[in-house]
Amino acid sequence: MKQENMTPVVELKDVHKRFGSNQVLKGVSFAIPKGQVVAIIGKSGSGKSTALRCIDRLEIIDSGTIQVCGHAVHDPAIDLRQLRQDVGIVFQSYNLFPHLTVEQNITLAPKAVKNMPTPQAREIAARTLKQVGLADKAQAYPEQLSGGQQQRVAIARSLAMEPQVMLFDEVTSALDPQLTGEVLRVIEALAEGGMTMVLVTHEMEFAARVADTIIYMHEGKVWETGPGDMLKNPQTAELRDFLSHGL
Amino acid sequence: MIDGGLNAYHLQYLLWGALWTIGLSLIAFIGGGLAGGVIALCRISPIKAVRWATIAWIQLIQGTPLLVVLFLCYFGLSIMGLELPGIVAASIAMVVYVSAYLGEIWRGCIESVPRTQWEAAECLALSRTQRMRLVVLPQAVRIGTPPTVGFMVQIVKNTSLASIIGFIELVRAGQLINNSIFQPFLVYLLIAILYFAICFPLSLWSRKLEQRLQFGSRAATPSANAT
């Protein structure tokens, strides 16, 4: 899974996806080089979450190709275990395991998937918890934490598997406004650390500041893409509309 | 037993019967629990044939009165030439009966673990068995404990049917005593009190468990068909 810097870490080509009679993705294509941060924005229903989920094969596409870290995601014969070790995903509803402590949440996958011995796994847990600023919460249960803290634990949990790409699916949308800051700071730190990331988000200023590329999706297609300051100069009417009306 | 009244020997006999009731209930719960676990897992198997066979079996057992299942086991065993004591026939019938109901309860518990938990585990590269064992089953067990304990009450009450095929448990003990002292109301009242003494703590415990395990139960808690 070693990539040269030139080959994109994530590449979608002409991806189509239908749910029943609803054509959600109508030919989506983009490529993400290593170390880049890409933010996907758009209205609800524009297909941005679906596109993200297709990258980790949580949804199976109807046509087109997706290459992620050297894996052909559209291929039914793909080694899913290896793909999911290379791709980390953080969800809107954190999805922590409620019956385990924070530390156990983080060490579960390295121990089960990589057969890592417990002391080593706990070291990794301590390191990732420090990275997200929750080093003292290792023995707490998820229900004892605030939403922002739980989301940061979810990020630490994904980081513990040392993925090559991190996907963030509207991770601050379910949080109270005062809690989004702590999560965004963690994401920004990750970006500065050189992690390749794809963020589906509604946080426009954050996207403009942190992302190398912004993709605006509209009705299942990539409508406009550009660097962070693209949001100051929207080229298409739809993007102008979207920015002025918020969501 | 000449004086025609209820005396200490009778009470002792009733308590022995109660002990056998508890014993048969335990056999039914443990055996039925193990079989029920298998049935629950088969019920959600990715293999269609296994799933449909399990559904058919569950519908069959749930659509037949326990009394009829009991008679079938009792007479069925005799036909096969096995002359086994009443407790074996009663145990087999109870295990079959309990496994179908517990299997359905536990299947409901497994399915009420939110889909997002499955997804999160999947995205951490856990295999299907690992997902079940490490993430879903621990949560399902917590959700399932109150209705399972509630169903234990049903098991204890249903063991009274075993008296019909001659197994000496609480009700049969009472019948035998009644045959000698002819005070049915008193005897059956005592039997009812003993059943209550066994079942009420179980009901209380089930309700306490339900209150305590609120954390994961944003999804509806599946309850036994008749708790």
Added chain:
Amino acid sequence: MVIRPAMEKVYPALTSQFVLLMLASSITSQISVEELTAVAARVQSETFRPFEAYIVVAVAYLALSLLMRAGLWLFGQMVFTRQRKLGSTK
């Protein structure tokens, strides 16, 4: 009115209770009520073929419970769906 939507929600659980009650009625055969299980006992004592008698009775109960479930479900569809279609829950 609260009763209608409440009834609609409770109806499936109620139907399964009805079916369970019907199955539980087999117990009354022990106090000489002439119901299905008692008939099986009588047939068995006359023909000395207990297994066949009870198998037939088990099938009969199964058919009864399936019919009851189907019938109650149909009834529920008629009574409650009409309200839903009309969009009124007065």
